[in-house]
Amino acid sequence: MPFVGADLQAIPNHALRSYVECREHEILVEDVHNDTNSERRTMMRLEGRNALVTGAAGGIGQAISARLKLEGARVAAADIDPSGVDADAYLAGDLTDANYCDGLPQAAMDTLGGLDILVNNAGIIRRGDITQASDDDYRMSMAINVEAPFRLCRAAIPIMAETGGGAIVNTASCWGLHPGPHHPVYVMSKAALASLTQCLGRDHAHQGIRVNAVCPNEVDTPMLRTGFEIRGLDPETAIGELDCTVPLGRIAQPEDIADVVAFLASDDARYMCGALLEVNGGKPVG
Numbered sequence: 001m002p003f004v005g006a007d008l009q010a011i012p013n014h015a016l017r018s019y020v021e022c023r024e025h026e027i028l029v030e031d032v033h034n035d036t037n038s039e040r041r042t043m044m045r046l047e048g049r050n051a052l053v054t055g056a057a058g059g060i061g062q063a064i065s066a067r068l069k070l071e072g073a074r075v076a077a078a079d080i081d082p083s084g085v086d087a088d089a090y091l092a093g094d095l096t097d098a099n100y101c102d103g104l105p106q107a108a109m110d111t112l113g114g115l116d117i118l119v120n121n122a123g124i125i126r127r128g129d130i131t132q133a134s135d136d137d138y139r140m141s142m143a144i145n146v147e148a149p150f151r152l153c154r155a156a157i158p159i160m161a162e163t164g165g166g167a168i169v170n171t172a173s174c175w176g177l178h179p180g181p182h183h184p185v186y187v188m189s190k191a192a193l194a195s196l197t198q199c200l201g202r203d204h205a206h207q208g209i210r211v212n213a214v215c216p217n218e219v220d221t222p223m224l225r226t227g228f229e230i231r232g233l234d235p236e237t238a239i240g241e242l243d244c245t246v247p248l249g250r251i252a253q254p255e256d257i258a259d260v261v262a263f264l265a266s267d268d269a270r271y272m273c274g275a276l277l278e279v280n281g282g283k284p285v286g
């Protein structure tokens, strides 16, 4: 940082101005890095829009529903688990059920009176090397992380096309772009979702449907915490240690991801199609 400890009287005006601007910028950047309070930056970018969010009872899903609502959208929450759902409608069901998936976009349309936004956020993680992976690990991971988004996109796109367009946001993962160790089934499923996003982003832009993905690294949610518990680790201690591995100084909170989802769903991202946005605090997959 320039001029630290210097006598400010001795600094030429133009240089002082650039120092002050630089310092203001640093303070702003520090503030933004540590600010997960979305309400302080509320915009109404989604007024009048109708959104379907899967995995809406989970850590990231709850934050996405809250953020979309805060920006004026009406939200239909889809999840197998009713606890923690806070939305305008709750469409309960199991994403491994093909009929449920195939009918969900129309059910959201009927319930809300429109469908402008689909967030394929639900996901599961099955851990371990391929030699430890069961048929059930494979089947469930592919069913929930890949087949459900496939079915939901396939059903939602004609509905959105008929009303002039829409936005689909998939929750993929940094690990789907840069494979992390010892999670081949999860990584493969998220790579498939990222690829689906790129394909649909290109194929349906001409209908005014933008398909993009948010790709988080580690996020402080039940998915991450239960992983520590299964390995016999105290989640608080483990997250504290993980924080130190992130250049920004902390792993993501669900709101850090939800804010990017809201951006991708909004007209601020009007020229983005097939993008895979990494939200990682500067931490590469290692």
Ligand SMILES: NC(=O)c1ccc[n+]([C@@H]2O[C@H](COP(=O)([O-])OP(=O)(O)OC[C@H]3O[C@@H](n4cnc5c(N)ncnc54)[C@H](O)[C@@H]3O)[C@@H](O)[C@H]2O)c1
Residues within 6 Å of the ligand: 054, 055, 056, 057, 058, 059, 060, 061, 078, 079, 080, 081, 093, 094, 095, 096, 121, 122, 123, 124, 125, 144, 171, 172, 173, 174, 215, 216, 217, 218, 219, 220, 221, 222, 223, 224
């Ligand atoms: N937490 C992380 O570190 C992290 C990192 C990168 C990507 N992601 C992705 O973010 C998304 C959300 O993850 P999260 O961390 O909020 O997890 P979470 O476990 O807190 O939430 C997942 C939600 O999906 C729902 N769900 C699971 N199986 C279902 C099924 N068969 N039918 C209907 N709903 C079902 C669960 O009930 C739960 O509410 C996932 O796709 C995950 O892969 C998470």
